[in-house]
Amino acid sequence: MAKMTRVAKQLTPDDWAALRADITEAFSPGSPVQERDLFSGRASQIASLEDAVNQRGKHGIVFGERGVGKTSLANVLPLVLRRPNRELIYVRVNCDPLDTFASLWKKVFKRMSYVADTLSGPVTKKISEDFGADLTPDDVQLVLSEFDGTHIPIIVLDEFDVIQSKLTTQLVANTIKALSDYSVNATVIIVGVAEDISNLVAGHESITRCLIQVKMPRMSTEELKQLVLTRYNRCGIATDANAVWKMIFLSRGLPYYTHSLAMYAARYAIDNKRLNVAHEDVDKALDGAIAELDQTIKEKYVMAVRSQRAEDTLYAPVLLACAFAATDELGRFQQTAVAAPLNKILPGKNYVASTFALHMNAFTEEDRGRVLQRTGTPRNYRYRFSDPMMQPYVILKGLREGRLTDEIAEIFSTRPQLEISFPTA
Missing domain, CATH: 1.10.10 (Arc Repressor Mutant, subunit A)
Known part of the structure; x- marks a missing residue:
């Protein structure tokens, strides 16, 4: 990655192109965060998921509005777990609307393998190969029971809310209860869009005692500020409080919009051969942020x-x-x-x-x-x-189409004092 020691006058055309690519890579409006260093805040939520992993019989459920970073939280979990002499086995799968219990767990087991002895020697096999069309909660419990204390198995069932079959969700609930009752050394984490967990486990409230509940609120001003500054620091881009506050204010706590605005603002500055993102660059980012939205x-x-x-x-x-x-x-x-x-x-x-x-x-x-x-x-x-996701979009459109001005927008929010600092060379 680029360093803060960059000087604009010394950069070649290739340097500017590389910097633009660095910025595009650093921000991920449409993808969950994959690196611990780029994950901002959420300390209490991370601690709760660690508790779920570290306590036998406990599992996790992550819920909240769309776009608040639930999948990113699940992705960062294996990057923060520190258990010497234990092998982490982390599997995350996306649920589909038409998933059955069998199809869902076969997706999980396709990502788990073991070494089998055969006449021709050791062969690596996927666990999914051991099952036909039928797969039951008992099968899942038996497979996961094979992991001993030297392993840390974590299975994340993402987008759980999209599953249409009540039978499928009921069987998943039964599986979690069985894993808890038998104190199996494996952690299942459900992730989904919901106001509360009753929307994700409706009719299966008996498993709530097994679940550590992790609600994902919208991100705070400080968390969104760090989201921007961490990435700008890595890429050698500077900015100021005015620019950062505008990104935060327009995002309404949703990191997707902060990623998008910060990326397009930095790219506009880079295209104009500048290493500092100003308030006006955020205005120029509106078109890009609007264009790439769903x-x-x-x-x-x-x-x-x-x-x-x-x-x-x-x-x-x-x-x-x-x-x-x-x-x-x-x-x-x-x-x-x-x-x-x-x-x-x-x-x-x-x-x-x-x-x-x-x-x-x-x-x-x-x-x-x-x-x-x-x-x-x-x-x-x-x-x-x-x-x-509609709320920030409405505001962006209002600015873009002239219904809203910065002066009017400031009326609706008390601007905090943002401490903006960058490391020295």
């Missing part, structure tokens, strides 16, 4: 804000105001909380909640992509974004 988010946004009548142009401003509405600890907000930001976005109108009640209701309907979820009762409805 097409589903873009399509739902278009559905949500389209106007069938020329005189009704409130949909986009109201959705933007929703992105700034004050929320409770679960990310829910009341309709009345939308009025204040809306009146900052569209000054001089003096909007009240009843003015945009129809718009709020429309956002919860299929015709507008169900961008908002609504809970509660009339007069006490609470709303939240159905997909958390």
